[in-house]
Each structure stands twice: as C-alpha cells, then as structure tokens.
Amino acid sequence: MIIRLRKDITSQEKKEIIDAVLELKYKPSEVKTQFGAYLVCTGKKEFDIRKIGFMPGVGDVHRVSSQYKLVSRQWKVDNTIIDLGDGVKIKRDELAILAGPCSIESIENAEKTIEHLVKNNIKIMRTMVFKPRSSPYSFRGIGIEGLRTVSGMCKANGIKIISEVMQVSQIEEMADYVDIFQVGARNTQNFNLLDALGEVDKPVLLKRGISGTIEELLQSAEYIFSNGNEKIILCERGIRTFEDAYRNTFDLNAIPILKEKSHLPVVADPSHAIGIRMFVAQMALASVMAGADGILLEVHETPEKAFSDAQQTLQFTDAEHLYECLRKTNALRNEIKYSMTD
Amino acid sequence: MIIRLRKDITSQEKKEIIDAVLELKYKPSEVKTQFGAYLVCTGKKEFDIRKIGFMPGVGDVHRVSSQYKLVSRQWKVDNTIIDLGDGVKIKRDELAILAGPCSIESIENAEKTIEHLVKNNIKIMRTMVFKPRSSPYSFRGIGIEGLRTVSGMCKANGIKIISEVMQVSQIEEMADYVDIFQVGARNTQNFNLLDALGEVDKPVLLKRGISGTIEELLQSAEYIFSNGNEKIILCERGIRTFEDAYRNTFDLNAIPILKEKSHLPVVADPSHAIGIRMFVAQMALASVMAGADGILLEVHETPEKAFSDAQQTLQFTDAEHLYECLRKTNALRNEIKYSMTD
C-alpha cells in the first residue's frame, strides 16, 4: 500500500495516519522525494483502504501487490518523463538517442564525438570515464579530470552527459558534471550505491544485471526511489545465457513487460546486447518497435581504434544513417500506438 | 568444401572427382536434392580448390569452414525462396504471415479460422493436429482424420497448410495434406525425423530447440538438406533462460545472425516466444525490424476457450489490426534495406 501525503499535511495528521497503519499490522516506511512524500506500507492483512483514504492529510492511497511499490504502475499510471533541462527529455514519443564511445579516450575523441552529435541533433552523450573491467590489468577510464573537461565542452554545445558511477565516493565529485548517472550491469544490486543515488537530485539510468531478472531490476529501482529520487530510467542491455554466437541475449521481451509493470521510462542498449557491429542497427530498430523510449549506441570516429568494445561500435557515417532510420521507425511506432503504455 | 556437380556429369567424371577428393584425405558425402547434386567433403588439409574446380563435371566449388555446409551462406549467397505454389512464397520482401490456432480443435474452429484468413489475405494456416505435450494426460490433437478434412477446406480457399510432424511414421500419412511440415522445438535434434524429412519434397519449417544454439539449429537443417531436401525454413521461437516473467526468452539477435550465416529464410514465432497475449504485437513488429522473413501467429475466434496456449493467442479483431501494422512495418523495412541479406 502506498499513501501519498498532502503537501500541507500537519505532523499530527501524519502521526494519526502512521498509527492507523500500525494498527493494521502494516510496517510504514516514510519516503520523501523531489516531488512528494509517501508512506510505503508492507503487510498482508486485507482491509478496506478507504479507511485510510478518508483520513486528513492523505492525498491518495493505492494497493500495490508487487514487492516493488513506488516504481509500480499499479500506483502511478502516468508515464514518468525525465526532464534534463533545455528541452531535452526522455519520453516515448520523441525517442531519446544516447550516443558516444564506450569510454572517452581523449579530449580529441570527445571533440569529434560532440561535433558528430551536434550535426545529427543528438542531445545526450555517453561519456564514460570510469570503466568496470573484468581484469585489473585493463584500461580503466580517463577518470574525473577528463569528465570535468568534457563537461565544459558539452555544456558549450548543448549536449547532456550520461556517465557511469561505480562507487558511493564518486557521486559527489561527479555530480556537477553529469546529467544522468549510469549504474552498470555489475552494480545493479550494489545496494549501498543505489541508496546513495537515491539521495541525489539527478536522473539515474539503471542497467539490468548481467543475469538479473525483471523483478530484481524493479526492486533495485525501488531502492533509489525509496531513498528520495524519482528520476529513474530502466535499461535492457542483454542477459547471460548459454548462447555464444553473440555477446549477450538481448531480452526485448523485457521492454513491453517493464513498461507495463512500471511507469518509469525504458531504454535499450543494442550495442552491448548483440555486441557485433554489423547487427547493431537491426536490433536498435527492433527495440523501437518493442516499445523502447530511448536507445544507447556506441559510436566512434574510428571504431577499430577504440580502446574497448571496438567490435560493437558504429562508425559515424553508419550511425548517421541509423539515426535517420530510428526516427522513421519511431514515427511509425507513434502512428501505430500499440498499447496504453506508449 | 562443397562441390556442385553438373547435371550432365558422367559417372566416370564423378568417379574421378571422388578419387581426387579422397586423395586429399577428405571424406566425400554425395547429396542429391530437388535442385541439384553435390559432394560435401569434410577434411582439414589446406589446398588450392581450383584443382577441383577445373575438373570435368564440376559446376562450382566452395570452401565452407563451418560445421554445417549446405545451409551456409559461404557456399550459396542468394537467399533461398520457398515457393508453395499458387504464388504463395516465403521470402523477405513480402513478409509471410502464418496464422491459426495453437491446434485445430474442431471443423467449426477450422472454418472460422479460414474465413478470417481469407478476409485478411493471409495465405498460410497453422493447422496442428498432433500436439507434443509435457503430460501424457493432456489433449494431444485431433489427429490425421481432422487434417484430411481441413486440408480440403483450405484447398478450396487457396490456403496453404503448415502442420507439425512428430515422428517418421506420420510423414507419409500427412504428406498429401500439408504444404509445410513443422518440426517442433522438442524435435529439433530428433535426427531420424530430420533424415526422413530430407527425403520428402515438401518444405520443412524447423524450430530452434528449447535451449538449442544457433549452431545446432543450422546443423539440424544440414541433416534435412544433406538427405535431399533444400526447402527449409528456420524459426526462432524463444529459448529457455532463468527469466520467468514470460514464457521464453525471445532471441531476436538470432534473426540477423541466422540470415547472415545461412541462405535459408528465417521466421519468428512471437506467440510462443513471449507467451502473453498483450505483448505479442510489439514482439511481432520487433521481429520484422530484426529482419524476419515471416511471422507465426496464434489466433482464435475466442482465445479464452482455446484448448491450449489460450493466454498467448490473439482474438481475430486484434490480429487484423496487427496484420496491417506488420505490413506497414515491413514496407518501412524494405525501404530501409539494412543489410545485404535482406
């Protein structure tokens, strides 16, 4: 059960609501976000929720049967829109494109990418500066100094930045330079990191775990929301299976299901999902038809020289053709309007 | 190595080619199909294939490095087109739609389905009469008598029939009444069945195994081809993974990969893949963008009364809207033409 509290609630009213919840043997957790205050109540007893609904100070009240609560569409029917400012939004009808190299390699690399994005009217740049790597002996990113420089360049060009955060201590130093924090697939259940990102007023793009279930992804999103941050974007990036003909099994089923279960926007990462350059375009287009609100793409001026993920990165001219096709496909998708979650 | 033999080859010429192959320590297997005669030669030695290419009786010769040979695009570059007669084909630019109930339940059920297909210009009907079921106590299909009756009804309406064959002994009794034999996911590696279907001059739609790899699917197709039948259609229908939010993990990555590795047409079965009615449409549309040459769909006049797979079956009016959207999406796909395999 989720109780939305009125903005003008008095502390006496709140106390009485909490008492009523406890009397029902429910456990209330208070949540305050950028947009509102809620009591998330977990328990099992059946009762008439109007009892709570009519109490002074209550905005509205909803049963939520799933384990995740605040991220559920059972409570909030309207699609969440992520507003990055300057008119840049992540929302279904516009189809966000988030493009850039796997990781920023140099200032020159950033410059060329920005030029490419501006030319193609792409508003969000992949700007990874910390890279999680299986082996401790691999390149681990240019680090925070690089981010600072690139951030200035992006601001001058009206480009928003998404960048991966790997640990709690990086949040503060990154906060001024990023527009979206990315949580990578290896950190989807790093609960301390999620808790900390819940206390920040910045959008968080949360990737599905390497073998994470849809349920677990939503519960991880609940960590962020229940700590106070409603600005969450979910990302399907492929899961681990027995098949080894490609990098990951792209679970496009997850897209309509996530959009039906949750009000949060869902983006797809075909580059990591298939991991083979020549097939990225088809899978990006398929993602749009499956209902994705945005597409993450790895692009590079000379992919074969990229420090990492070279084999799945698109060259700029190929990417340009793909952007155009993505937009046409999205236009058709908007015309078709397949479900109420669109 | 695949050696295509000339139609006018003499037995002496063939003998000399085989001797040359054996001398190279290669093992030749002779294959005769509806369309040609081949020597498939397995071995490891490196040599100049022109030695073979210049021999009398040789049409052409190609190295094929994969385990599967005759189904590989390394040998045959052009897309295979499945011609079912009366102008009905399975080929990329037209997008075949194969629709019908999970299994035919009654003559009335068949009548209503045929009427629906005719109205919507759908040319191929799912007409399953033998059903593989996990439990021996479940409905196992109306059997061969039913097929005979429905076949007459379909012929009268210009509808082609695809029907699942479960064992060698059914092939002969079904052959006069079906246009495409379907091999189900539990029989993808039933090698005796594949051998026997190789001896028939009817198209075979081969579903990917429940946890079959892309490589195994192609090797199973090789069984059919190497026994003499070139008319093979591959089908992605979802694989088994840890995720249980849906029926199977729809592996759309497999579509562009299969089309690049093989010249055979590839169709998708979104009904079985996601297994939830409200999401079938999005996944069908996504399949087209991923490059599918055809779509299998479960439709029923009253899905909630269907004997099996009720929860994933579309009602006729929903299906009609989907057919239209599939055709629009395919038109856009043809316009985009993303790869040389289209």
Add this chain to the structure above:
Amino acid sequence: MIIRLRKDITSQEKKEIIDAVLELKYKPSEVKTQFGAYLVCTGKKEFDIRKIGFMPGVGDVHRVSSQYKLVSRQWKVDNTIIDLGDGVKIKRDELAILAGPCSIESIENAEKTIEHLVKNNIKIMRTMVFKPRSSPYSFRGIGIEGLRTVSGMCKANGIKIISEVMQVSQIEEMADYVDIFQVGARNTQNFNLLDALGEVDKPVLLKRGISGTIEELLQSAEYIFSNGNEKIILCERGIRTFEDAYRNTFDLNAIPILKEKSHLPVVADPSHAIGIRMFVAQMALASVMAGADGILLEVHETPEKAFSDAQQTLQFTDAEHLYECLRKTNALRNEIKYSMTD
C-alpha cells in the same frame, strides 16, 4: 488421484469405479503395467477419497498433487528396484556401475571392454550402437548387426547391456539384445518414443533433457509408466548453462530432489556432465554422496583413440581405481543413511 485396482476386479466393479470417478468430474485413464492395473484420474474437485477407497475392486487410492502421478512418491513410498535378472539389480545399497566406451567401435573394442568389466566385477556394459550426432557427417555407430554380436559375447560373460534407442522402429530389432533401453538427452521429450517404450517389458534409462527441468523429466517418465512399463531409471547427466569451462553443468541437486519426489532409482553420468577426464573421478564420488543409485562411466582401453568423447573417457587402470573408491564411498554412504529415500 491414483486408484490401484485389485487383480481380481470384475468388469462390473471397474465400471462402477469409473462412473464414480466421472461423477466427480475427474477424467480417468486406465493404465496396465507388468505389475498392476491403475486408474489415473485428473481433476480439481476436493472430496473425501475414502468414498472411492471403500468401493469393491479398489486396492488402494492416493491423492497425487503433482502433474506426474504414477512416478510420484506421493503414491508409492517404497523405492523401485530394477531387477535385470541373474542377481543384477539397480538399487541404492549396492551402487550399480554401468561402464563402457561412448560407443562400441569394433568387436575387438567390445572384447577388451568385457574382459575389463569381468575383472572388476562390473555387471552392466554401455553398448551404444546408434549415436545421435549434431552433424550429419559424423560417425553414427556400428548399428544393429554389431549389437547382435556383442550381445552374445556379453551373455557368455554374465554382462547386461544398456544401449541407446533413437526411434520407435529400432525398439523391436533391439529388444532381444539389450537389457536396458537408454533414451538420450535429445529424446527426453520425444513423446512417441516414450509411448512406444511404455509398451515394452524392459527397463528404460531416461536421461534428463539438455535443458530439461526436473519436472519435465518426471513427466516424461510418466509417459513410459502410463503406457504400461514401470521399469524406469532416471539419469542426471548435466544441463546447459552459460558456463563453458566444462561440458555441462552437473546438477547434483537434482539427485536428492528426484529421489524425494519419485520412487524411481536415479543414476548419475559424470562423464558427460563434466566432460573432462581428470575430473570425472571426483564428480563420480560426489554423485554417490549426493545419493545416486548408480554411476554411468565412459571407459576405453585407449581413450585417446576413441571415436567419440575421447576427452572424457577413463583409461582402464584409472577406472579400476575409481571402482574401488566408489565402493568405499558407497559403504560410507550406506553407513550414514542420510534420508528415508536411501
């Protein structure tokens, strides 16, 4: 619900029982096996089963809540013992060992294997003569002629034969020469083959599917039992997962679980499960401690020359040491007696 019918039941009594079952809206299936006659009744209604229990002609009656019925321990508490004659049994306290090459390669190969088994008091020989192979161009076994010859050699030495059957038409020709039919992992859901093996009075060793669930394995066993054959052995042989450091993921969890859910004996196949010779012994010993009633082992006089599975096959002297260790481990296991299913 399973109703065991008395041997002296009259047809009038049976008719009355079936009527009573139908009146309860249950669907009765009659099953006759080597050992008894049963009515397996599927339905949902709650009722007092004593109503049925007190009817003339009824031996006993049990509720069985699982999808599989006759193979369930809910109905039959005592462990099934497979008696192969001449004192050779598959039962917990003796630990059966079933050893031999992956497939019989020649008469000489069979001779050497038999000599090895006799020397080590092993009573059951792996004698595969039909091999399912992913590629149509691989060695497919020496066939039925070979089986006939080897069968004579085995009989002369008191050795029982287990051999894989791949299709219905082979059952009859193999029946005189084998003591146990093996159903391989690719045929676990070949329902026509299972139906046909249900009509034979020979034990059937049923391997778990390549990615088959425990539930599916039991339902496949139900196919055999419900067609009349109670002599079934279940076999864990590894499942397909994302891990590629070995051949299959050996699911030893399945052993105690299968033994708790079913009264059928359960054997383990460590050779196929791990697929790496140097680790087969540890996994065989672990299988015994997990509760296996028998162990399948691939052994060969010169493993490196074996036609198939060379890398997982034990040399005779290594196998001899393992047999001794397996027997010691089983003695300790019998002493410990960990569960009532032992």
Add this chain to the structure above:
Amino acid sequence: MIIRLRKDITSQEKKEIIDAVLELKYKPSEVKTQFGAYLVCTGKKEFDIRKIGFMPGVGDVHRVSSQYKLVSRQWKVDNTIIDLGDGVKIKRDELAILAGPCSIESIENAEKTIEHLVKNNIKIMRTMVFKPRSSPYSFRGIGIEGLRTVSGMCKANGIKIISEVMQVSQIEEMADYVDIFQVGARNTQNFNLLDALGEVDKPVLLKRGISGTIEELLQSAEYIFSNGNEKIILCERGIRTFEDAYRNTFDLNAIPILKEKSHLPVVADPSHAIGIRMFVAQMALASVMAGADGILLEVHETPEKAFSDAQQTLQFTDAEHLYECLRKTNALRNEIKYSMTD
C-alpha cells in the same frame, strides 16, 4: 608473465628489470603483498624467459597464459593455506567448517550459536551483520554495533569470525572484529570493493557471482591479490539457471576445476546452493568428495524462527550429525587422495 622479485632487490636492479620488460613490449604492473613483491607483465610477444630469469634481483619467473595471473597455479604450484591464527587454518586435509545463522539476529542468538560451535569443535562462525536484500523494505542486519559485541564473545571462546562486507567504507570499521571478510555473490564484480580489500591484511572469502563464470571469479580474485592481499578463499555457492526446483544450481564441477586452475583454497556453500533444508546434508557431503577445502553452513537454534533463509537452515542437532559425517567423509577423501591438487 610473473616475475617474483627478491627481497633484497636494489632499486637499480628493479629499474633494469622494468626496462627489459618494456623493451619486450610487455606492460609491467608492480604488486606488493604480505608475502612478496612481483611484476605482473601482460603482453603477447614470444621470447626466452630465461633472459629475464637470469637478471639480478629476480627470484623466479613464470609464463602465465590465462587472463588471471597471480591466482593461477601455472605460477604457484603449492596450495595456499589460510592461517587464521591460534591453529585455525583453511586447508584441504582438515576440512574447515564455517557455521552460523544466515545473519546474527541478537546477542542471545550469537550466544547459543557460539555454545553450539564450541561443543562441536567448530572454529569459524558465520557472523553476518550487514545483509544485501533484493527489497529495500527487508531486514538489513544488526550492523556494526552488533559485530563489536559478538566479536568479544567469539574471542573469549576461541572462535574466528567471517562477516560480509558490502562497501569500501565498512572495511575499516569492521577490520578489528572480523577474521575473514566475505564478499557476497552480488559484489563479486564490485571492483572498487575488491581493490580496497586488496589493501587489507585479512583473508577474503570471495563468493562466485550469481551468474558468474569460473574465469570471472578468478579475475575478481586477481583484483584482490594484485592490490596486495594474497589471503583469498574462493567459494562456490550455486549459479542461476532455468531450473526452479531449488534455489540455485550447485555447480560442483567448479570445485575440482578451480582447484586445478588456482592455488587458492575453495570452499562450498551448500545451504545457499540448494536452499532446501532436507537436502543440505547430502550436498555438503558431495562437496567434500568433489574436493572442497571447507563448507559454509547455515545453522540456527530454531530455524523456523530465523529472520532470513529459514528454509535452508539446519537445526543444531541435525547439524551435529552432519559435522560428524563431514569429518568421516573427509577422512575417506584424504585416504583416496584423488588428485595432486588435494
């Protein structure tokens, strides 16, 4: 390539070695641990390693072909022994048992557990005070204050403590109270945490990821070692697959493989792996036969009242019987001595 540096190496000698490495186009990483100093060199060129071996200051030099280096048995053949002081060790022949509740719930719960361990001569207690939970609304452990208290109780009774660390900031506050840091399955690729644990002089028990490969587990161990900490224990705890008849698929294959690939000790966690109380004992015994150096067990005075993992936790008297059986099984295992890694 790993170069072990002599303790008395001069800085000039080291410089010359590094120069020689760089000249070979190898990239050297300097590693200092509790026990030695190494240069880990990654590169591809083939050369005669004796060139390096003969240089002043070099202890020895080994080629290591795997991605992980310092944790590989290619370099260090002898089994690593973890010495916890007071005669408590984790090493093959003694079989370590690490037992306790899923998480410490209260001081009373800790007291009863300690009494149980002392009585049964168990030297290491599971003492989790921070719990990673899928849902933010679940019990998250008693925290650092609880650990402090329990630590004193354990010291007074000669019991060593293993406790899970979830983030870098907890390391320092926990360090005085734990004898082994545990890294849970959701943090196996939390590289910042691994880096930080590499700087501590305490043993680290590293659990395999929820769907982590054997290779990834070893690379994660390499993170710890390459930051300076050689005291690492690997733990198999089950992987995620399609099977849902139990909690996780216990990958016992991983035990002999890890022990062959690495010199680090390997323990097994049957409680989490199968997750069903009645089967934990068999799987624990199987783990010993597969070669485990230690066993993690969840035990509780009244399992049905445990705050978490109740269904997989053993009651004290059942656990006592199991300890005895584990020791008998280990004695047999030591007698058998199946591989050189024992």
